[in-house]
Structure formats: C-alpha cells, structure tokens
Amino acid sequence: MPEQPILIIGGGPAGMEAARAIADLGYHAILVEKRSRLGGTPDDAGYAALTPDFRNAGEAMAEMAARIENNPFVQIKLNSTVTAASGSAGNFEVTLQNGATAEQVKAGAVIIATGFQHFDPGRETQQYGYYEFDDVITLVDLEKMLKAHKVVRPSNGKPPERLCFIQCVGSRDRQIGNEYCSKVCCGIASKEAIEVRQQLPNCKVFIFYIDMRMYGYWENQIYWPAQEKYKVNYVKGIVTEVLKKGDRLLIRGEDTTMGRPMEIPMDIVVLSVGMEPSAGTRELAKIFGVQQNKYKFIETIGGALDTVTTNVEGVFACGAATGPADLEDSVSSAAAAAMKAIAVVRKHHVKAAA
Secondary structure (H helix, E strand, O other): OOOOOEEEEOOOHHHHHHHHHHHHOOOOEEEEOOOOOOOHHHHHOOOOEOOOOOOEHHHHHHHHHHOOOOOOOEEEEOOOEEEEEEEEOOEEEEEEEEOOEEEEEEEOEEEEOOOEEEOOOOOOOHHHOOOOOOOEEEHHHHHHHHHHOOOOOOOOOOOOOEEEEEEEEOOOEOOOOEOOOOOOHHHHHHHHHHHHHHHOOOOEEEEEEOOOOOOOOHHHHHHHHHHHOOOOEEEEEEEEEEEEEOOEEEEEEEEOOOOEEEEEEEOEEEEEEOEEEOHHHHHHHHHHOOOEOOOOOEOOOOHHHOOOEOOOOOEEEOHHHOOOOOHHHHHHHHHHHHHHHHHHHHHHHHHHHO
16 A cells, blocks of 8 residues: 655745655655645745845756656645545545536645735835835835836836835734734845846935844845845834825835934835735645645744744744745754654654555
C-alpha cells in the first residue's frame, strides 16, 4: 500500500516550496491553485523585484515553478479550489472544484499555503484619499509601474518630481483592528524608494514613518543604502491627511522629531499597505476546521518552536496564511510544513501496513 499524497493548497512561493521539498524526498504531492498559473501574489500583483535582494520577481517565481512542473512526484491542479473536506490524519478526502467539474482526491496530510491579501486603503483610511485622488497609489500600484519602467503620475502621465511613502497603512492601527505589524512594509518601501531613484534620479523621495522596522540584514541591504547612496529622505512623523492643492497633493501631519506641524507638496503619494489574511485562507480554515486568531490568520499551536502545526491533526499551515511574513519566512515555514506532513503520512502508512 503506497503512502497517501500530501495535498497543498496554494501555488505561491510557500506552496511551491512545500511541493518541491515533498517531491525531493520521494513523496507525492497534489498542488491545488485557484489561478491559471503558479506564482502566487508576487506573480498576480506584478511585483518587479523581490525584497531584499532586488531579484527579478518574475524570474524567481518561474524558477520555483520549474522545479515542480513536469515533476513525476507533483500533480498540479490549476483553476481549482477546495470546496469540502472530510476524514482525518492519514486519510483525508477533499473535494476540488474546477469550473462545473467536481473531483474527489485522497490525501494523508494537508498543507494550507493560501497567503495574504493587501489591505484596501479605501476601506478604512479615507483620509488618505486612495479612491479620491488619482495620484494616491499603493505599494502594489508602484511595483507595477517599476516593473514597466514607467513611474508616472496617473493624473497626467508625467514623471513625478516629488514622491512619498506613508507607512503603516492598515497595520499597527487599533482603530481598524489591525494592531499587528505587517513586518515587510518598511523594507518594501525602502526597496521601492531606491528603485524610484534609480529610474528617476531627479525625483525627490520621502518616507514618512512612525518607526522603521527592518529585518536583520535588511538594515545594511536596503535601509542605509536608501539614505546614504540614493538620498531618500526619512521623516519620523504622522501624516494625518492628504489634500488636493492645485495640481498637486498636500501632505499634512506632524514631524515628531522636530515637534512641529508639517505641510509638504507631493506629486505621488504611495500608501504602504499591510497584510491581511486572504479570502482563501479564511475559507480553508472553515473547511478544515482549523483555528484562526483574532485577525483571521490561521492559528498554529506550537508557539515559536512549531510555527506550522494547527489544532487539526494532519493539517498544517505555512507562509502568510499564518500571519504577516516575508519570502524568507514563507519558504522556511513551507519546508517545515512539508517535513511534518511527510511524518504524518509515513506514520499512518506504517501503522496501516502493520
């Protein structure tokens, strides 16, 4: 009796890494992706470059996909979603829906890698005018411009002379219920600030922040180069509103270092939006009965020593499905989930064969 395959839900970086790890050890994986192609959010959102190493995002995702496509140990099911599940560790039965076609698959363990979605700044932070002013955009919008090498004001198609980032939009905000830090926004804003300066050397770039939060090596990889080499202006302060003034935007708030109000004209305002659990993460949590935390990310039960095990035996979660995470964290947790899923499948196979 062969071991049951491991079902992985989500074809982003975490899901692809989990599939690769399972296949490398000679076990079988079924990878389910709702879109028509692999690559997850970096592909779907059109990221230009990865943080912190400025690696071409399209090339990186294609490389990850190539490791599992045409791999005899990985069965990839695109345009498919999970609609129901039953059974238990060692013997799950899962319903997949592809258009009008439903299919039942068996799996010994499940890995949920359904990722995150970007915070919608028009939903709560109306003061920043995301839906009101064309030249107020998000990190994702700017990422697409950088990828196209066409950073221009949406209102008139001209390159900006002044561009700024507003940090912590949708993160660390008790009023909207997202008290958590999204971890990556400071690094991504600094990376994009560098890229703007590379593409538009005459554009003045500002980053308005509450406090900058950089991962270990990100400090030297992007934070200090942004200031020292690319002359990005970091301003510790709170932006309270974005107004229209003439054909420009006016940033109004407080410079907390200087202890005084500030009003600064800008051509483009970039909102550094945080992470929220994706619709798929919330839906899969219900289908498999796994606990969610107060923010609706999937709750893992092992604390800092086990970041992938859920309260349902045989069901694991990794990447940004469990909370804000960068690519390094996502890929690392995916490998951990793969090992634990293999252990479950192996244990139940040995037990059944005894």
